Amino acid sequence: MLPSAVLEEAQEELLDFRGSGMSVMEISHRSALYQELAHDAESRLRRLLLIPDDYRVLFLQGGATGQFAAIPLNLAAAESTVAYVDSGIWAMKAIDEAKRFVSTVHVVASSRREGYLSVPQVPAEGAFRDARYLHYTANETIGGLEFQVPPETGAVPLIADMSSNLLTRVLDIPRYGLIYAGAQKNLGPAGVTVVIVREALLGEVPSRAPAILDYVRQSLEGSMLNTPATYPWYLLGKVLLWLESRGGVPEMERESLRKSDLLYSAIDGSGFYANSIRPDSRSRINVPFTLPTPALERRFLDEAAAQGLRNLEGHRSVGGLRASLYNAMPFEGVTALVRFMADFEARHG
């Protein structure tokens, strides 16, 4: 979901970007006009997240999935050991990809055996001290699990996939070696991937990454080693401006708590809807839930859609339902959903 104010603004300037007589999609990414836009987006992200100067911010392509490969290729040698936390589907995808590029991928914690009902307990640093980094998935978008605090990793650099929760909570950036996020869940449209990386991690091992995924090379070129995803980058900048005008990350954090509290209370307060994630591991952003039967779920989705409540299907790999409470989802959207849920339960429960 994107803020409608952002889409309207984009529509307004679609044919003529800042008096250029061209669409932003038609101007050169090397032009002063585009360079300024690109630079503004980076400065805004730095302000919003209080990113220190010794971190580089990259706007790449290839999605979070591209980063599953880019991380081991940039930060580990083929014979290195790397550590991963397995909290669900996205973590496993990162692990599987890392195995293609690094000989020892050590899964130091996993909640797989219990069916991913809680985030796994990460052991003390001693258990992975030889690893080049520890990777975890801050928010499992499909499973609906979220780490409420990042794992402690001591001197081992911490890497976080924040594809679905970046900019929804206040972060202490210096705790992280690298944070990445595909934009399409919470930051903008698909096509651009944000990478925030501590400079000191770069060049520790020779990079094996192809040029377009090479952090050092992309950083030296201002993320324009080749033509970037100009339109997504432009929209991302607008989303960041919108976010700033709404009170920034602290306000998004408060809102995400308000929204998810309301929805979880509705689920827990009914004998009809269910969410089986342990309360201390529940995601504030993606809330999966089930109804007593698949037939009722189908019916729920149809009736909800008829009332303008959309995108409530669970991921195709797990079924059920899922409400995603990204920053652009207003509190009123959740109120409408909760009201509909009560009404549906009254009629079918």
Ligand SMILES: *Cc1c(COP(=O)(O)O)cnc(C)c1O
């Ligand atoms: C969606 C998602 C991904 C994959 O993102 P792509 O940009 O489609 O590659 C990875 N990790 C998490 C947590 C996600 O939500």
